[in-house]
Amino acid sequence: GYQLTEKSNQLLSAPIVTLTVRPNHPPTALHLSANTIAELSPENTVIGRFSAVDSDKQDWFVYGLLDDAGHYFQVVGDKLQTTVFALRWAEGADREITVRSVDATGGFIDQRFTIHVTPVVVKPTAIHLTRQTVVENSPTGTAVGRLVTESRKPGTYRYELLDDAQGRFQLKDDLLVVADGTRLDFEQQKSHTITVRVEDTSTHQTLTSPLTIE
Numbered sequence: 001g002y003q004l005t006e007k008s009n010q011l012l013s014a015p016i017v018t019l020t021v022r023p024n025h026p027p028t029a030l031h032l033s034a035n036t037i038a039e040l041s042p043e044n045t046v047i048g049r050f051s052a053v054d055s056d057k058q059d060w061f062v063y064g065l066l067d068d069a070g071h072y073f074q075v076v077g078d079k080l081q082t083t084v085f086a087l088r089w090a091e092g093a094d095r096e097i098t099v100r101s102v103d104a105t106g107g108f109i110d111q112r113f114t115i116h117v118t119p120v121v122v123k124p125t126a127i128h129l130t131r132q133t134v135v136e137n138s139p140t141g142t143a144v145g146r147l148v149t150e151s152r153k154p155g156t157y158r159y160e161l162l163d164d165a166q167g168r169f170q171l172k173d174d175l176l177v178v179a180d181g182t183r184l185d186f187e188q189q190k191s192h193t194i195t196v197r198v199e200d201t202s203t204h205q206t207l208t209s210p211l212t213i214e
Contacts, residue, residue, distance in 0.1 A: 026107025027061065029053035030099060032080060036116045039089040040152055047073075047080045047115065052101040059103045066110060067098035073115065075099070080115075088153070089119040124157070124198050124207040126150040129176060133214050136186040142178040144169065144213060147196060155200045162208065163195035169213065171196075176213075190214060 034048035052061045063075050072095060074083050080097075087095070095115045102108040131145035149157045161171045169192075170179040176194075178184065184192075197208045 024103070024105040024107055025055045027052040027054045027101050027103055027109040030101050030109055030111040032099075032113050035113060036118060037082065037087060038118050038120050039087050040120060040122070041082050041087065043082055043084050044076075045082045047082070050075070050078045050080065050099065050101065052103070052109070054103055054107075056103065061104075062102045064100050064102075065097060066100050067096065067112075069095040069097050069115070073097055087117050089117050093117050093119075121203050121205060122151055122153045123205040124149045124151045124155075124200060127196055127198050127207060127209040127211065129211050129213075132212060134178060134184060136181075136184045138178045138181040138184060140178055140181055142181065144176040144178065147171075147174045147176065147198070149198050149207075151200070155202060158199045158201055160197045160199070161194060162197055163193070163210075165192035165194050165213070168192055169194055 029052070031051045031053070032048045033051070037045065037047045050063045063078055065073060065075050068074065070085070071083055072085050072087055074081050093116065095117060096112055097115060098110060098112050100108055100110045126149070128148045128150065129145040130148060134142065134144050147159050157174070159171055159174055161169065164170060164179065166183070167180050168178070168183050169176055191212050191214045193210050193212050195208060195210050197206055199206045
């Protein structure tokens with residue numbers, strides 16, 4: 001190349017700089033490292049990581065959800081995570097999401113993924129009695145209270161009275177009643193302890209717990 005100087009009107013030669021402009025290529029594929037999550041997993045549990053395929057070297061990517069399957073999933077950086085909404089296998093074993101990956105110049109690719117929710121076996125965590133007091137000398141059959149089971153998953157439960165406080169109480173399904181009111185004497189004994197076992201009828205998981213009746 002040549003350049004004309006202002007003072008000497010001389011032509012000076014200099015090499016011509018050649019710039020090669022390469023067009024941007026959008027991502028061509030999107031991958032998720034894992035797509036299985038156990039139901040009831042805590043918030044922010046990582047399911048897997050996204051990675052994009054792009055022919056442009058040293059490109060970088062941003063990931064986002066176009067469809068989060070009802071707010072059950074979120075993207076943090078390149079990680080797919082759970083949200084505050086608990087996933088339950090009984091409400092759907094497969095959840096569909098749509099993800100967009102955008103490269104540094106705006107090229108993008110959208111792709112759907114199926115997230116598989118796996119069931120977990122959950123044991124009952126506690127047994128409660130709706131009322132734990134009874135009047136002394138109450139007639140046989142007097143209701144004391146109903147048994148209530150705590151669990152991370154709803155279920156159907158069966159109860160068994162393992163210790164009836166020497167025949168003072170009995171169970172009718174989930175209802176604790178007086179079996180022999182003549183043995184409920186406040187002056188002789190102010191409280192009585194019973195032992196109850198609960199079984200989840202679908203998973204057969206059990207829990208045994210003492211309960212005090214006053």
